[in-house]
Amino acid sequence: MIDNITLTLETKPPPQLHKAKGQPFEYKGQVYCPKYRNGQLCSYEAQIKNLRLYVYPERIYLTNSLHKFHKGNNYSDFTKSEFRAAIEAISDITGIRWEQAEIKKLEYGCNIPGNGAGISATLQAYKGKDYLPMAKNGIRYGAACEFAQYRIKGYNWIKRSYPCHPFR
Numbered sequence: 001m002i003d004n005i006t007l008t009l010e011t012k013p014p015p016q017l018h019k020a021k022g023q024p025f026e027y028k029g030q031v032y033c034p035k036y037r038n039g040q041l042c043s044y045e046a047q048i049k050n051l052r053l054y055v056y057p058e059r060i061y062l063t064n065s066l067h068k069f070h071k072g073n074n075y076s077d078f079t080k081s082e083f084r085a086a087i088e089a090i091s092d093i094t095g096i097r098w099e100q101a102e103i104k105k106l107e108y109g110c111n112i113p114g115n116g117a118g119i120s121a122t123l124q125a126y127k128g129k130d131y132l133p134m135a136k137n138g139i140r141y142g143a144a145c146e147f148a149q150y151r152i153k154g155y156n157w158i159k160r161s162y163p164c165h166p167f168r
Contacts, residue, residue: 005062
């Protein structure tokens with residue numbers, strides 16, 4: 001299943017961006033708030049459910065889980081047709097043609113039924129690189145192995161506070 005994604009699109013920003021001058025503005029029912037870095041205005045951000053949109057003068061980014069946006073969770077199956085429907089829905093909401101966007105980041109996962117704790121404990125190394133523990137609130141729930149272009153994770157959804165869901 002596809003989960004977390006970052007899309008980017010070179011496009012003209014909403015006309016309100018140039019008039020905003022550091023103040024929040026509304027476009028297509030969404031409120032875009034200014035974001036500052038080192039005291040300088042760098043972008044505007046809006047949130048639609050769990051998704052975040054970042055608007056710059058020549059580019060806009062969409063980040064987070066389209067799966068969760070579309071289905072309300074990110075542990076069930078998420079098909080190609082559902083992915084397409086999510087893109088169409090966010091395009092309708094924002095007035096931006098996200099089907100033309102470039103994918104900058106994509107997380108893909110699969111659920112494996114079984115003993116999540118036992119499976120994640122067996123993850124040792126991949127391509128000579130050790131898996132490092134993943135923990136939340138001091139409780140280890142999985143392991144991850146990170147490379148320059150990708151990261152492989154195995155974790156127990158039950159320990160990650162999603163009751164009765166499998167190892168991913």
